Amino acid sequence: SxxxxxxxxxxxxxxxxxxxxxxxxxxxxxxxxxxxxxxxxxxxxxxxxxxxxxxxxxxxxxxxxxxxxxxxxxxxxxxNLGSPLLSLYSIEELLIIASLIQAETQNPTEMAGISAVIHNRLAIDEPLGIDASTRYEIGDWHSPIPTIALETQSPYNTRRKKGLPPTGICAPSPEAVKAAFYPEARDDLFYLHGVDKQIHYAHTYDEHRENIRRYR
Known part of the structure:
Protein backbone atom coordinates (compact mmCIF):
# COMPACT_ATOMS: atom_id res chain seq x y z
CA SER A 1 0.00 0.00 0.00
CA ASN A 80 26.37 13.70 0.67
CA LEU A 81 29.54 12.16 2.11
CA GLY A 82 31.74 14.56 0.13
CA SER A 83 30.80 17.39 2.49
CA PRO A 84 33.81 19.10 4.11
CA LEU A 85 31.64 19.63 7.20
CA LEU A 86 32.15 15.98 8.13
CA SER A 87 35.52 17.04 9.54
CA LEU A 88 33.63 19.28 12.01
CA TYR A 89 30.39 17.43 12.70
CA SER A 90 29.21 13.87 13.14
CA ILE A 91 26.58 12.51 10.77
CA GLU A 92 24.05 12.56 13.62
CA GLU A 93 24.75 16.25 14.29
CA LEU A 94 24.16 17.02 10.62
CA LEU A 95 20.89 15.06 10.73
CA ILE A 96 19.77 17.15 13.71
CA ILE A 97 20.59 20.25 11.65
CA ALA A 98 18.63 18.81 8.70
CA SER A 99 15.56 18.35 10.89
CA LEU A 100 15.85 21.91 12.25
CA ILE A 101 16.06 23.23 8.68
CA GLN A 102 12.99 21.18 7.73
CA ALA A 103 11.02 22.52 10.69
CA GLU A 104 11.95 26.09 9.74
CA THR A 105 10.92 25.95 6.07
CA GLN A 106 9.06 23.76 3.61
CA ASN A 107 10.65 25.70 0.72
CA PRO A 108 13.71 23.85 -0.67
CA THR A 109 15.15 27.08 -2.10
CA GLU A 110 15.52 28.51 1.44
CA MET A 111 17.14 25.47 3.02
CA ALA A 112 20.82 26.04 2.21
CA GLY A 113 20.57 29.64 3.44
CA ILE A 114 18.96 28.65 6.74
CA SER A 115 21.62 25.94 7.03
CA ALA A 116 24.31 28.61 6.67
CA VAL A 117 22.81 30.64 9.53
CA ILE A 118 22.67 27.55 11.77
CA HIS A 119 26.28 26.60 10.98
CA ASN A 120 27.46 30.20 11.45
CA ARG A 121 25.81 30.41 14.88
CA LEU A 122 27.25 27.07 15.97
CA ALA A 123 30.71 28.21 14.86
CA ILE A 124 30.64 31.25 17.19
CA ASP A 125 28.84 29.44 20.05
CA GLU A 126 25.72 31.58 19.67
CA PRO A 127 22.37 30.02 20.70
CA LEU A 128 20.37 28.94 17.65
CA GLY A 129 17.09 30.44 18.86
CA ILE A 130 14.98 27.96 16.86
CA ASP A 131 11.64 27.67 18.64
CA ALA A 132 10.69 24.56 16.66
CA SER A 133 12.88 22.50 18.99
CA THR A 134 10.85 23.73 21.99
CA ARG A 135 7.64 23.01 20.08
CA TYR A 136 8.89 19.48 19.51
CA GLU A 137 9.60 19.02 23.21
CA ILE A 138 6.19 20.27 24.36
CA GLY A 139 4.42 18.48 21.50
CA ASP A 140 2.55 21.57 20.28
CA TRP A 141 3.25 22.90 16.78
CA HIS A 142 0.47 25.49 16.55
CA SER A 143 -0.41 27.37 19.77
CA PRO A 144 1.70 30.26 21.08
CA ILE A 145 4.62 28.81 23.05
CA PRO A 146 4.18 29.32 26.82
CA THR A 147 6.74 31.81 28.11
CA ILE A 148 7.87 29.35 30.76
CA ALA A 149 8.88 26.86 28.06
CA LEU A 150 11.25 29.45 26.58
CA GLU A 151 12.82 30.19 29.98
CA THR A 152 13.68 26.64 31.02
CA GLN A 153 17.19 25.22 30.83
CA SER A 154 15.89 22.31 28.74
CA PRO A 155 18.37 20.92 26.18
CA TYR A 156 15.66 21.58 23.56
CA ASN A 157 15.38 25.27 24.46
CA THR A 158 17.74 26.66 21.83
CA ARG A 159 17.04 30.24 22.89
CA ARG A 160 18.98 29.56 26.09
CA LYS A 161 21.08 26.48 25.49
CA LYS A 162 24.00 26.78 23.09
CA GLY A 163 24.62 24.10 20.50
CA LEU A 164 22.23 21.57 19.01
CA PRO A 165 19.27 19.88 20.69
CA PRO A 166 20.04 16.28 21.74
CA THR A 167 17.97 14.68 18.95
CA GLY A 168 16.39 15.56 15.65
CA ILE A 169 12.90 17.02 15.82
CA CYS A 170 11.19 15.66 12.68
CA ALA A 171 11.66 13.67 9.48
CA PRO A 172 13.67 15.77 7.01
CA SER A 173 13.38 15.71 3.22
CA PRO A 174 16.32 14.85 0.93
CA GLU A 175 16.65 18.59 0.22
CA ALA A 176 17.00 19.41 3.93
CA VAL A 177 19.64 16.70 4.39
CA LYS A 178 21.63 18.03 1.45
CA ALA A 179 21.34 21.59 2.81
CA ALA A 180 22.68 20.50 6.22
CA PHE A 181 25.72 18.90 4.57
CA TYR A 182 26.18 21.72 2.02
CA PRO A 183 25.12 25.13 3.40
CA GLU A 184 25.17 28.24 1.25
CA ALA A 185 28.27 30.42 1.44
CA ARG A 186 26.92 33.36 3.42
CA ASP A 187 27.99 35.02 6.67
CA ASP A 188 24.51 35.83 8.02
CA LEU A 189 23.46 35.08 11.59
CA PHE A 190 19.73 35.92 11.37
CA TYR A 191 16.76 35.27 9.12
CA LEU A 192 13.04 35.84 9.22
CA HIS A 193 10.07 34.98 7.04
CA GLY A 194 8.34 38.22 6.08
CA VAL A 195 4.71 39.05 5.38
CA ASP A 196 5.89 39.35 1.76
CA LYS A 197 6.39 35.54 1.82
CA GLN A 198 10.15 36.01 1.34
CA ILE A 199 13.04 35.07 3.61
CA HIS A 200 15.22 37.97 4.78
CA TYR A 201 18.76 37.41 6.05
CA ALA A 202 20.91 39.69 8.19
CA HIS A 203 24.50 39.62 9.40
CA THR A 204 24.02 41.92 12.41
CA TYR A 205 21.25 42.24 14.97
CA ASP A 206 20.64 45.84 13.87
CA GLU A 207 20.07 44.66 10.29
CA HIS A 208 17.77 41.94 11.62
CA ARG A 209 15.77 44.49 13.65
CA GLU A 210 15.37 46.58 10.52
CA ASN A 211 14.09 43.48 8.70
CA ILE A 212 11.61 42.87 11.54
CA ARG A 213 10.41 46.48 11.24
CA ARG A 214 10.00 46.25 7.47
CA TYR A 215 8.75 42.72 6.89
CA ARG A 216 6.89 41.51 9.98
Missing part, protein backbone atom coordinates in the same frame (compact mmCIF):
# COMPACT_ATOMS: atom_id res chain seq x y z
CA UNK A 2 1.45 3.39 -1.00
CA UNK A 3 2.04 5.86 1.83
CA UNK A 4 3.47 9.36 1.66
CA UNK A 5 5.25 10.66 4.75
CA UNK A 6 5.31 14.44 4.44
CA UNK A 7 8.48 16.32 5.41
CA UNK A 8 8.57 17.65 9.00
CA UNK A 9 6.34 14.94 10.48
CA UNK A 10 7.50 13.66 13.87
CA UNK A 11 7.68 9.96 14.63
CA UNK A 12 4.63 10.39 16.88
CA UNK A 13 2.63 11.89 14.01
CA UNK A 14 3.78 9.16 11.63
CA UNK A 15 2.61 6.65 14.25
CA UNK A 16 -0.81 8.36 14.31
CA UNK A 17 -0.92 8.29 10.50
CA UNK A 18 -0.34 4.52 10.51
CA UNK A 19 -2.98 3.99 13.21
CA UNK A 20 -5.49 5.86 11.05
CA UNK A 21 -4.47 4.22 7.79
CA UNK A 22 -3.84 0.61 8.84
CA UNK A 23 -5.79 0.37 12.14
CA UNK A 24 -2.44 -0.38 13.75
CA UNK A 25 -1.94 -0.46 17.51
CA UNK A 26 -0.87 3.02 18.70
CA UNK A 27 2.82 3.20 19.54
CA UNK A 28 3.83 0.45 17.10
CA UNK A 29 5.81 2.76 14.82
CA UNK A 30 7.64 4.43 17.69
CA UNK A 31 8.52 1.00 19.07
CA UNK A 32 9.79 -0.07 15.64
CA UNK A 33 11.99 3.04 15.50
CA UNK A 34 13.35 2.31 18.99
CA UNK A 35 14.21 -1.21 17.83
CA UNK A 36 16.24 0.30 14.95
CA UNK A 37 18.00 2.65 17.38
CA UNK A 38 19.08 -0.31 19.52
CA UNK A 39 19.94 -2.56 16.56
CA UNK A 40 22.23 0.01 14.94
CA UNK A 41 23.52 1.84 18.00
CA UNK A 42 22.01 5.15 16.94
CA UNK A 43 22.00 8.13 19.27
CA UNK A 44 18.27 8.74 18.70
CA UNK A 45 15.39 7.87 16.39
CA UNK A 46 13.83 11.25 15.63
CA UNK A 47 15.60 12.68 12.59
CA UNK A 48 17.11 9.40 11.35
CA UNK A 49 14.14 8.71 9.06
CA UNK A 50 13.76 10.28 5.61
CA UNK A 51 10.38 11.62 4.53
CA UNK A 52 9.03 10.52 1.16
CA UNK A 53 6.72 8.03 -0.55
CA UNK A 54 6.92 4.39 0.43
CA UNK A 55 5.24 1.11 -0.45
CA UNK A 56 4.21 -0.43 2.87
CA UNK A 57 3.22 -4.03 3.63
CA UNK A 58 -0.18 -3.84 5.28
CA UNK A 59 0.57 -6.83 7.53
CA UNK A 60 3.54 -5.19 9.27
CA UNK A 61 3.29 -1.48 8.41
CA UNK A 62 5.23 -0.09 11.38
CA UNK A 63 8.36 -2.23 11.12
CA UNK A 64 8.30 -2.06 7.32
CA UNK A 65 7.98 1.72 7.14
CA UNK A 66 10.59 2.40 9.84
CA UNK A 67 13.11 0.17 8.05
CA UNK A 68 12.44 1.73 4.63
CA UNK A 69 12.71 5.30 5.96
CA UNK A 70 15.97 4.44 7.73
CA UNK A 71 17.40 2.75 4.63
CA UNK A 72 16.40 5.76 2.53
CA UNK A 73 18.23 8.05 4.96
CA UNK A 74 21.37 5.90 4.73
CA UNK A 75 21.22 6.30 0.94
CA UNK A 76 20.79 10.06 1.29
CA UNK A 77 23.76 10.31 3.68
CA UNK A 78 25.92 8.36 1.24
CA UNK A 79 25.06 10.86 -1.51
Missing amino acids: ALTVSPALTNARIDALLVQRFKMEPGSFERAVNDLVHAYGLGFGEGWLLSGSYEVHTATPAVDLARQMYDAMIGEIQR
Whole structure:
Protein backbone atom coordinates (compact mmCIF):
# COMPACT_ATOMS: atom_id res chain seq x y z
CA SER A 1 0.00 0.00 0.00
CA ALA A 2 1.45 3.39 -1.00
CA LEU A 3 2.04 5.86 1.83
CA THR A 4 3.47 9.36 1.66
CA VAL A 5 5.25 10.66 4.75
CA SER A 6 5.31 14.44 4.44
CA PRO A 7 8.48 16.32 5.41
CA ALA A 8 8.57 17.65 9.00
CA LEU A 9 6.34 14.94 10.48
CA THR A 10 7.50 13.66 13.87
CA ASN A 11 7.68 9.96 14.63
CA ALA A 12 4.63 10.39 16.88
CA ARG A 13 2.63 11.89 14.01
CA ILE A 14 3.78 9.16 11.63
CA ASP A 15 2.61 6.65 14.25
CA ALA A 16 -0.81 8.36 14.31
CA LEU A 17 -0.92 8.29 10.50
CA LEU A 18 -0.34 4.52 10.51
CA VAL A 19 -2.98 3.99 13.21
CA GLN A 20 -5.49 5.86 11.05
CA ARG A 21 -4.47 4.22 7.79
CA PHE A 22 -3.84 0.61 8.84
CA LYS A 23 -5.79 0.37 12.14
CA MET A 24 -2.44 -0.38 13.75
CA GLU A 25 -1.94 -0.46 17.51
CA PRO A 26 -0.87 3.02 18.70
CA GLY A 27 2.82 3.20 19.54
CA SER A 28 3.83 0.45 17.10
CA PHE A 29 5.81 2.76 14.82
CA GLU A 30 7.64 4.43 17.69
CA ARG A 31 8.52 1.00 19.07
CA ALA A 32 9.79 -0.07 15.64
CA VAL A 33 11.99 3.04 15.50
CA ASN A 34 13.35 2.31 18.99
CA ASP A 35 14.21 -1.21 17.83
CA LEU A 36 16.24 0.30 14.95
CA VAL A 37 18.00 2.65 17.38
CA HIS A 38 19.08 -0.31 19.52
CA ALA A 39 19.94 -2.56 16.56
CA TYR A 40 22.23 0.01 14.94
CA GLY A 41 23.52 1.84 18.00
CA LEU A 42 22.01 5.15 16.94
CA GLY A 43 22.00 8.13 19.27
CA PHE A 44 18.27 8.74 18.70
CA GLY A 45 15.39 7.87 16.39
CA GLU A 46 13.83 11.25 15.63
CA GLY A 47 15.60 12.68 12.59
CA TRP A 48 17.11 9.40 11.35
CA LEU A 49 14.14 8.71 9.06
CA LEU A 50 13.76 10.28 5.61
CA SER A 51 10.38 11.62 4.53
CA GLY A 52 9.03 10.52 1.16
CA SER A 53 6.72 8.03 -0.55
CA TYR A 54 6.92 4.39 0.43
CA GLU A 55 5.24 1.11 -0.45
CA VAL A 56 4.21 -0.43 2.87
CA HIS A 57 3.22 -4.03 3.63
CA THR A 58 -0.18 -3.84 5.28
CA ALA A 59 0.57 -6.83 7.53
CA THR A 60 3.54 -5.19 9.27
CA PRO A 61 3.29 -1.48 8.41
CA ALA A 62 5.23 -0.09 11.38
CA VAL A 63 8.36 -2.23 11.12
CA ASP A 64 8.30 -2.06 7.32
CA LEU A 65 7.98 1.72 7.14
CA ALA A 66 10.59 2.40 9.84
CA ARG A 67 13.11 0.17 8.05
CA GLN A 68 12.44 1.73 4.63
CA MET A 69 12.71 5.30 5.96
CA TYR A 70 15.97 4.44 7.73
CA ASP A 71 17.40 2.75 4.63
CA ALA A 72 16.40 5.76 2.53
CA MET A 73 18.23 8.05 4.96
CA ILE A 74 21.37 5.90 4.73
CA GLY A 75 21.22 6.30 0.94
CA GLU A 76 20.79 10.06 1.29
CA ILE A 77 23.76 10.31 3.68
CA GLN A 78 25.92 8.36 1.24
CA ARG A 79 25.06 10.86 -1.51
CA ASN A 80 26.37 13.70 0.67
CA LEU A 81 29.54 12.16 2.11
CA GLY A 82 31.74 14.56 0.13
CA SER A 83 30.80 17.39 2.49
CA PRO A 84 33.81 19.10 4.11
CA LEU A 85 31.64 19.63 7.20
CA LEU A 86 32.15 15.98 8.13
CA SER A 87 35.52 17.04 9.54
CA LEU A 88 33.63 19.28 12.01
CA TYR A 89 30.39 17.43 12.70
CA SER A 90 29.21 13.87 13.14
CA ILE A 91 26.58 12.51 10.77
CA GLU A 92 24.05 12.56 13.62
CA GLU A 93 24.75 16.25 14.29
CA LEU A 94 24.16 17.02 10.62
CA LEU A 95 20.89 15.06 10.73
CA ILE A 96 19.77 17.15 13.71
CA ILE A 97 20.59 20.25 11.65
CA ALA A 98 18.63 18.81 8.70
CA SER A 99 15.56 18.35 10.89
CA LEU A 100 15.85 21.91 12.25
CA ILE A 101 16.06 23.23 8.68
CA GLN A 102 12.99 21.18 7.73
CA ALA A 103 11.02 22.52 10.69
CA GLU A 104 11.95 26.09 9.74
CA THR A 105 10.92 25.95 6.07
CA GLN A 106 9.06 23.76 3.61
CA ASN A 107 10.65 25.70 0.72
CA PRO A 108 13.71 23.85 -0.67
CA THR A 109 15.15 27.08 -2.10
CA GLU A 110 15.52 28.51 1.44
CA MET A 111 17.14 25.47 3.02
CA ALA A 112 20.82 26.04 2.21
CA GLY A 113 20.57 29.64 3.44
CA ILE A 114 18.96 28.65 6.74
CA SER A 115 21.62 25.94 7.03
CA ALA A 116 24.31 28.61 6.67
CA VAL A 117 22.81 30.64 9.53
CA ILE A 118 22.67 27.55 11.77
CA HIS A 119 26.28 26.60 10.98
CA ASN A 120 27.46 30.20 11.45
CA ARG A 121 25.81 30.41 14.88
CA LEU A 122 27.25 27.07 15.97
CA ALA A 123 30.71 28.21 14.86
CA ILE A 124 30.64 31.25 17.19
CA ASP A 125 28.84 29.44 20.05
CA GLU A 126 25.72 31.58 19.67
CA PRO A 127 22.37 30.02 20.70
CA LEU A 128 20.37 28.94 17.65
CA GLY A 129 17.09 30.44 18.86
CA ILE A 130 14.98 27.96 16.86
CA ASP A 131 11.64 27.67 18.64
CA ALA A 132 10.69 24.56 16.66
CA SER A 133 12.88 22.50 18.99
CA THR A 134 10.85 23.73 21.99
CA ARG A 135 7.64 23.01 20.08
CA TYR A 136 8.89 19.48 19.51
CA GLU A 137 9.60 19.02 23.21
CA ILE A 138 6.19 20.27 24.36
CA GLY A 139 4.42 18.48 21.50
CA ASP A 140 2.55 21.57 20.28
CA TRP A 141 3.25 22.90 16.78
CA HIS A 142 0.47 25.49 16.55
CA SER A 143 -0.41 27.37 19.77
CA PRO A 144 1.70 30.26 21.08
CA ILE A 145 4.62 28.81 23.05
CA PRO A 146 4.18 29.32 26.82
CA THR A 147 6.74 31.81 28.11
CA ILE A 148 7.87 29.35 30.76
CA ALA A 149 8.88 26.86 28.06
CA LEU A 150 11.25 29.45 26.58
CA GLU A 151 12.82 30.19 29.98
CA THR A 152 13.68 26.64 31.02
CA GLN A 153 17.19 25.22 30.83
CA SER A 154 15.89 22.31 28.74
CA PRO A 155 18.37 20.92 26.18
CA TYR A 156 15.66 21.58 23.56
CA ASN A 157 15.38 25.27 24.46
CA THR A 158 17.74 26.66 21.83
CA ARG A 159 17.04 30.24 22.89
CA ARG A 160 18.98 29.56 26.09
CA LYS A 161 21.08 26.48 25.49
CA LYS A 162 24.00 26.78 23.09
CA GLY A 163 24.62 24.10 20.50
CA LEU A 164 22.23 21.57 19.01
CA PRO A 165 19.27 19.88 20.69
CA PRO A 166 20.04 16.28 21.74
CA THR A 167 17.97 14.68 18.95
CA GLY A 168 16.39 15.56 15.65
CA ILE A 169 12.90 17.02 15.82
CA CYS A 170 11.19 15.66 12.68
CA ALA A 171 11.66 13.67 9.48
CA PRO A 172 13.67 15.77 7.01
CA SER A 173 13.38 15.71 3.22
CA PRO A 174 16.32 14.85 0.93
CA GLU A 175 16.65 18.59 0.22
CA ALA A 176 17.00 19.41 3.93
CA VAL A 177 19.64 16.70 4.39
CA LYS A 178 21.63 18.03 1.45
CA ALA A 179 21.34 21.59 2.81
CA ALA A 180 22.68 20.50 6.22
CA PHE A 181 25.72 18.90 4.57
CA TYR A 182 26.18 21.72 2.02
CA PRO A 183 25.12 25.13 3.40
CA GLU A 184 25.17 28.24 1.25
CA ALA A 185 28.27 30.42 1.44
CA ARG A 186 26.92 33.36 3.42
CA ASP A 187 27.99 35.02 6.67
CA ASP A 188 24.51 35.83 8.02
CA LEU A 189 23.46 35.08 11.59
CA PHE A 190 19.73 35.92 11.37
CA TYR A 191 16.76 35.27 9.12
CA LEU A 192 13.04 35.84 9.22
CA HIS A 193 10.07 34.98 7.04
CA GLY A 194 8.34 38.22 6.08
CA VAL A 195 4.71 39.05 5.38
CA ASP A 196 5.89 39.35 1.76
CA LYS A 197 6.39 35.54 1.82
CA GLN A 198 10.15 36.01 1.34
CA ILE A 199 13.04 35.07 3.61
CA HIS A 200 15.22 37.97 4.78
CA TYR A 201 18.76 37.41 6.05
CA ALA A 202 20.91 39.69 8.19
CA HIS A 203 24.50 39.62 9.40
CA THR A 204 24.02 41.92 12.41
CA TYR A 205 21.25 42.24 14.97
CA ASP A 206 20.64 45.84 13.87
CA GLU A 207 20.07 44.66 10.29
CA HIS A 208 17.77 41.94 11.62
CA ARG A 209 15.77 44.49 13.65
CA GLU A 210 15.37 46.58 10.52
CA ASN A 211 14.09 43.48 8.70
CA ILE A 212 11.61 42.87 11.54
CA ARG A 213 10.41 46.48 11.24
CA ARG A 214 10.00 46.25 7.47
CA TYR A 215 8.75 42.72 6.89
CA ARG A 216 6.89 41.51 9.98
